[in-house]
Amino acid sequence: MIYLATSLFTAAEQAFSAALAAEIEALGYEVYYPWRDAGEESLIAAWGEDWPRVNAEIARRNLSAIDSCAAVVAVVEGADMDSGVAMEIGYARALGKPVKLLRTDFRTQGPRIGPVNLMLGTAAETFYTSVEALLAGLRSERAEIADTAGDAVARFYNRIAEEYSDGERHPTTHAFKRAEEAVTAEHLAGRRFRAALDLGCGDGNFLYHVTADAKIGVDGSVEMLRRHHLRLPEASFLLADCQRPLPLAPSAFDVIHCSFLLDHLTDVDACLREMRRLVAQDGIILLALYSPGPFLRRGEEDVLRYRTASGGVLAVRRSFRDLADLGRRLASLFRVEDERTVPVGREDLSLDYYVLKAPE
Amino acid sequence: MSTVIGVCGYSGAGKTTFCREMARRFPLPVLSTGEVVRRRIAERGEALTPENIARASDEIRQETGQRFVRVLAPDLIRSFGSSPAVLLDCLREESDLLALRELSHRVALVAIAAADDVRAARSRGRERPGDPISPAGLLALNELERRLGVDRLIAGADYVIANDGDLGRFIARSAAVVGEILAGA
Numbered sequence: 378m379i380y381l382a383t384s385l386f387t388a389a390e391q392a393f394s395a396a397l398a399a400e401i402e403a404l405g406y407e408v409y410y411p412w413r414d415a416g417e418e419s420l421i422a423a424w425g426e427d428w429p430r431v432n433a434e435i436a437r438r439n440l441s442a443i444d445s446c447a448a449v450v451a452v453v454e455g456a457d458m459d460s461g462v463a464m465e466i467g468y469a470r471a472l473g474k475p476v477k478l479l480r481t482d483f484r485t486q487g488p489r490i491g492p493v494n495l496m497l498g499t500a501a502e503t504f505y506t507s508v509e510a511l512l513a514g515l516r517s518e519r520a521e522i523a524d525t526a527g528d529a530v531a532r533f534y535n536r537i538a539e540e541y542s543d544g545e546r547h548p549t550t551h552a553f554k555r556a557e558e559a560v561t562a563e564h565l566a567g568r569r570f571r572a573a574l575d576l577g578c579g580d581g582n583f584l585y586h587v588t589a590d591a592k593i594g595v596d597g598s599v600e601m602l603r604r605h606h607l608r609l610p611e612a613s614f615l616l617a618d619c620q621r622p623l624p625l626a627p628s629a630f631d632v633i634h635c636s637f638l639l640d641h642l643t644d645v646d647a648c649l650r651e652m653r654r655l656v657a658q659d660g661i662i663l664l665a666l667y668s669p670g671p672f673l674r675r676g677e678e679d680v681l682r683y684r685t686a687s688g689g690v691l692a693v694r695r696s697f698r699d700l701a702d703l704g705r706r707l708a709s710l711f712r713v714e715d716e717r718t719v720p721v722g723r724e725d726l727s728l729d730y731y732v733l734k735a736p737e
Numbered sequence: 738m739s740t741v742i743g744v745c746g747y748s749g750a751g752k753t754t755f756c757r758e759m760a761r762r763f764p765l766p767v768l769s770t771g772e773v774v775r776r777r778i779a780e781r782g783e784a785l786t787p788e789n790i791a792r793a794s795d796e797i798r799q800e801t802g803q804r805f806v807r808v809l810a811p812d813l814i815r816s817f818g819s820s821p822a823v824l825l826d827c828l829r830e831e832s833d834l835l836a837l838r839e840l841s842h843r844v845a846l847v848a849i850a851a852a853d854d855v856r857a858a859r860s861r862g863r864e865r866p867g868d869p870i871s872p873a874g875l876l877a878l879n880e881l882e883r884r885l886g887v888d889r890l891i892a893g894a895d896y897v898i899a900n901d902g903d904l905g906r907f908i909a910r911s912a913a914v915v916g917e918i919l920a921g922a
Contacts, residue, residue: 416916423921437763441912445908597910599896599917602896614896615897616896616897616898616899616910616913617898618899618903621899621902621906622855622901623899624851624853624855624900625852
């Protein structure tokens, strides 16, 4: 995760910083951008204008984000820089975090000092004078700055949880979900299951519709799970990464559902192996994903960009390249009972739907 | 009014790690039922063996009328004045949850869950008295905990957090949950 330290007091600064955060996210990084991510609005909603309390909590969250970040990108504009950013740089430096300075401002502090205060210059690992140079640097270092992709996806869904189920705002997402639910409903009709598992359940509908004695949802986003739990108090929800061993018993589930999850994973096969481990011998797996073809043809295979209700743009990694030969890999792990491509009624988009069973 | 964040889960799942890391991050006080048991054993000058731990726990359960966490009531009330929330490591039975609800209006129950091999590796790594040293020991302990009702506690938890052996991710997930609980407080 990259911590974006910027001054945020003017409209120009806010607009620039939001755009910069989106650009860095488009490279596949998770970004903590205090103005967006410290949760100021919800704190004010909870505590009102109790400024000492709100401010202390924002500061605590920001420092905690620096504690866990891989690097700090600090924007140091102006005749002299913002004091808050200076503090963030000092704190990061003391923790041994790499600090990358960005200064597009061409004013200097004279021939002896140069563009930035000498202490600041000492703290920085690299100094960039243009956004393009900064992004190029970050692009080339992507492998070295350990990126916790799973956390980035979870954070993304935490941010959009509030508006995710609003079909009018997101007609394409909604069309995919509708098409998937229709096929799933065919497979659930008239059946009663012992134990149902929804991997990457989000705030979704599967557990709501399935008839089962036990229901468990797994997701990485605590916000999504909280919403789901409110709608479905009788189910259990597990905050977890579906690419890692789950604390669930082998062969425990006679129905496993997984829709629109795989494109967010960095290790699809680990998730498939976990499904294989968890499905009962007489169980079925209902697996849906965006058909990779159209996305690959458009060259949209790396990043999902999402325009929020408030007008901001969020970006999160997703990949279809790893899914192009999914059918073959599924056939090596499971019995493929059914396999179909379902148009979703928007442009050339479709979903791939698989019904899988444990091998004999 | 403070929130009590009650923590439950099988042994070796990561309950104490959760409490330690969240206490440091937020910061919040931690109260420990295990500490109460260990203190009693130490006061008697006994060795910290699995048998002594079990016996001391049973005694305290009987003395408190099967409401173990009552022994922490004075500490809880003291913490309430100074902190928005208190971490309680850990609940073992549904009666512990009932007792906690008697002591505080706001109880959030967090379960920590780890796959068996993760728990086995963790238990072996920390060598705390009473911990299983073999997979068979782990199964036996599971059975004991299941009888105590840990299963039912986990099923009724407000949040269940997976600990998959990746400490950084586990802490990130845990912080997301505690942040959410505190935001609702």
